[in-house]
Amino acid sequence: MLSFISQRVVKGVIVLLAIVVLNFFLIRLAPGDPAVVMAGEAGASDQVFVKQLREKFGLDKPLPEQLFIYVKGVVTLDLGFSFRQQAPVAKLIGERLPATLLLTLTAFAISLMLGVLFGTFAARFAGTFLDTAITVFALIFYAMPIFWVALMGILLFSVTMDWLPSFGYETVGANLTGLAHAVDVAKHLIMPAMTLGLFFMATYTRMTRASMLEVKRLDFVKTARAKGLSDAVIQRRHVLRNALLPVVTLAGVHSGTLIGGAVITETVFAWPGIGRLMYDALLQRDYNLLLGVFVICSAMVLIFNLITDLVYRLVDPRIEFAS
């Protein structure tokens, strides 16, 4: 188990380094002087700042040396300075990270629970009206762009019914504490988390349904039935556990999409996470900040993938950790 984890961590670090290198070349892909590009539109006119950047990144030195300086900076968590926001990029991201984690993890939990639940139901009642209804709903949610779902949610639940707040993380100026504050944040969280979760819920529903139906006709299920096990036990212990494996894999594959969805969701709901930060960086052409967020997003995906790998091993009845 430990060697497996360390192996995966090493692999993840290598991939992350490769992403940092990619980042380095991305900046140089932009038309113009990299120092001016990094400074962003606001900083580009400030000659002192551009000169500082040029010195810091050794932009007059040969390319390999520049790459080394850049990678060294990122490894020591120095993601550069955002001229526009007048703060180090790492600090800006650090402040916003908890909100993004809260949003994405809630959305993930909602989508996985509801998706597996609906998928199981659809498979259990395959061919009936319930199955068709679930399948059709999943298909529709799967085809809706996240930003549009978000706006329709606002239109319905904020503008028309006035049930939920349409933007922000908490009620501004309310100065709530303790439980009242938690409830306030939860109210603000519902719509963004549901929006982000719906698309993935649709995916997990489809996946669970297909994979339940596939596992159901395998030999070991017949054996279980022949042994006289009750239907409920077979469904839960034998079918579901095996059917969940592709779902777990999918969750890992989708972690990148989840982060991408968070950029959109946070933008629409003005949720103060790194996705919104990315959008702000985009609007202001603050490339240093943009690329910093990109590296952190990639790191988050890698960590998430590592976790899903571990979960897969825990769920999969065929793999036992010999300890």
Added chain:
Amino acid sequence: MKQFWKSMLRSPSGVIGLVILLLAVSVALFGPMLFPNSPWRMVQRPFLPPFTLSTVPLGTDALGRDVFAGMIFGARVSLLVGLVSTLVALVVGIPIGAMAGYFGGKVDDALMRFTEFFQTIPSFALAIVLVAILQPSIYSIVASIAVVSWPPVARLVRGEVLSLRTREYVQAAVVTGQSNTWIIMREILPNALSPVIVLASLMVATAILLESSLSFLGLGDPNLISWGYMVGAGRTVIRQAWWITVFPGVAILISVLGLNLIGEGLNDALNPRLSREGR
């Protein structure tokens, strides 16, 4: 081929999907002929609600532009970007997958590490960064969508080629001294195509979603009107004018739904064994 159409037309999702796609394609092709004027032009007072004037059936936006005309012209951009970026992704992904599967060993290792690397990077974030750095245009959008969507193609093709490589007819071709390129192109790939076609139809749908999301964030081609751009522009005035955001979103939903249904229909038609038992 006849058999294929028969089974495609037998699956309800395939038929609905085909109808939707035909509709979308004809709107994209012929629609702009009915609207000779630029969709950027002001035609009526701003915020004209829908269904009030027959000349402007879906109302106008904050600048008095015709929402319906925008949707018609937007169909062009969405479908074009979806198709072209998928084609580019196929052109990149198929050779990589085919080489990895055919040559195996070190080539396979190297190509698959490369593919996995691109699959690990959060795709939408990478697309945003690429378009922002290359400056938004229809070319940078197509390029960045292709960059983030080729890895599944490569992996799929690799798997198919891997299993076909050991077949006797391929071995026979090797024995008769055919070149590797000839074997891959003539013997292997044609037999590996059906799952690729299914994947491609789903990729067009994803590409349309990606393009609309990029445009929504303000990364669309500034000279072309698109559905995502329209929703993004209507976002700030959603409290006064719901129709500006609702209608283009419905257009995206329907086209993506249509393509996904086609994907299912193709899957039924091309892999009949899987689908019969799956549903």
